[in-house]
Amino acid sequence: MNTIDRRTFVRAGLALAGTGLLAGCTSLGTGASLILPTSPRIGEAEARRRTTGRTHEFRFTAQAAQVDLGGPQVNTWTYDGSVPGREVRVRVGDVIQAELANRLPADTTIHWHGLALRNDMDGAPPLTQDPVAPGGSFTYRFIADTPGTHWLHPHSGTQLDRGLYAPVIVENPADPGGYDHDWTVVLDDWIDGTGTTPDEVLTRLRQGAGGMGSRHGMGGSFAPGGNVRYPYYLINGRVPAAPVTFTARPRQRARIRFLNAASDTAFRIALGSHRLRITHTDGFAVRPVDTDTLLIGMGERYDVTVTLGDGVFPLVALAESKDATALALVRTGGGTPPPSSFRPPELNGEPLGYDRLVPVEEVQLPVKTPDVEHRLDLTGGMMSYDWGINGLPFDPARRLLIREDRRVRIIIRNRTMMWHPLHIHGHTFQLGDTGPRKDTVIVLPGRTASCDLAADNPGQWMIHCHNTYHHETGMATILGYQT
Numbered sequence: 001m002n003t004i005d006r007r008t009f010v011r012a013g014l015a016l017a018g019t020g021l022l023a024g025c026t027s028l029g030t031g032a033s034l035i036l037p038t039s040p041r042i043g044e045a046e047a048r049r050r051t052t053g054r055t056h057e058f059r060f061t062a063q064a065a066q067v068d069l070g071g072p073q074v075n076t077w078t079y080d081g082s083v084p085g086r087e088v089r090v091r092v093g094d095v096i097q098a099e100l101a102n103r104l105p106a107d108t109t110i111h112w113h114g115l116a117l118r119n120d121m122d123g124a125p126p127l128t129q130d131p132v133a134p135g136g137s138f139t140y141r142f143i144a145d146t147p148g149t150h151w152l153h154p155h156s157g158t159q160l161d162r163g164l165y166a167p168v169i170v171e172n173p174a175d176p177g178g179y180d181h182d183w184t185v186v187l188d189d190w191i192d193g194t195g196t197t198p199d200e201v202l203t204r205l206r207q208g209a210g211g212m213g214s215r216h217g218m219g220g221s222f223a224p225g226g227n228v229r230y231p232y233y234l235i236n237g238r239v240p241a242a243p244v245t246f247t248a249r250p251r252q253r254a255r256i257r258f259l260n261a262a263s264d265t266a267f268r269i270a271l272g273s274h275r276l277r278i279t280h281t282d283g284f285a286v287r288p289v290d291t292d293t294l295l296i297g298m299g300e301r302y303d304v305t306v307t308l309g310d311g312v313f314p315l316v317a318l319a320e321s322k323d324a325t326a327l328a329l330v331r332t333g334g335g336t337p338p339p340s341s342f343r344p345p346e347l348n349g350e351p352l353g354y355d356r357l358v359p360v361e362e363v364q365l366p367v368k369t370p371d372v373e374h375r376l377d378l379t380g381g382m383m384s385y386d387w388g389i390n391g392l393p394f395d396p397a398r399r400l401l402i403r404e405d406r407r408v409r410i411i412i413r414n415r416t417m418m419w420h421p422l423h424i425h426g427h428t429f430q431l432g433d434t435g436p437r438k439d440t441v442i443v444l445p446g447r448t449a450s451c452d453l454a455a456d457n458p459g460q461w462m463i464h465c466h467n468t469y470h471h472e473t474g475m476a477t478i479l480g481y482q483t
């Protein structure tokens, strides 16, 4: 177990709060009293969660390993030697007990992305726990009461851009079902072990334009969707030359859970000769809507159902503005797979916008005037690589202060030339008045996203861009409950 006293980091935070060094319009006053991860309020919130009482035990060993991507062999960091890591699958209300053993040469933790779980299990060091040191371990234990397609990954440096990620499926018995297969499709952009580590990518990005055009260069064009050119794009850890194949029978229905685990790449998705019926985003049900293609930002998830034709079909994820694809195959009959670079015409359709997603009634936040409003301007640029919020890089002493049981509105304005998938920990929000419930939202350049949430999960929570490199260089802040 962790040898460092948990209170060390908590005291450090309190000490800062008393110094008056805090800056910014929403910083802590000297009198502010935060609900910390060690507060009894965290356990009280957990006691209010509905549980089945069933516990599922998992063990994740974070370790270096050589991984076969379907041809390319890469040395990288993994959970238990595989990319993606083993899928966690439980039912809503079950208890997840997961031991993380750290055999990496660096501190790490597990963040449970999409789960509105108890604050001290959120895995965001040093805010919610001390990092787990090399050779150390930490056991996560919490009620998983957020149904849907979620995932887990570290929350340290650029580790997410290695092979450290795994799906977390929280099944909902109330889902209508009506499908024969349940497939998970994990998208990723890959560079680690190909001659450049994610840490080196970060260094070059920080060097700005001077670092561009070098080996595995940062894309010279200012593509709004991402700037790192990756050698490979993967579905379930495989390059297009050696795709995973999902098998079924014609006319069967499949539920496909898409999850974008990439660090700097949005993907446009299509299944050749099929329409996708979207049923959920970020775990929350929407009124079913059909589309040829959808765009999925880093950290986002979409569940779709498809009624399968007869033959072999390419499931293609086009790396947005990067002119490269990831591939899987769906096979229900005979036939020759298309070439690995094939792009189904469905990709040329208009990707479905958030405005066409309507949450089902059960997941809609009741209409309420917000008690508090926070404005987050996303700032910075590609050249200076100075990503931040309200013109400032991340400062652990700064908080967006809120109180329990209030309705909170967070207005995110993108003042940059790139788009950013913003992720809020521990909560889900409703986009606008009637938009979908989500935990990660793409905010396009010059656009604004209004996110309403119920402050029902006390603690200290990260809000950040899910572009690993934007997050690491400063586009992050903290949503802080105070007493």
Ligand SMILES: [Cu+2]
Binding pocket: 419, 420, 421, 465, 466, 467, 470, 471, 475
């Ligand atoms: Cu960003």
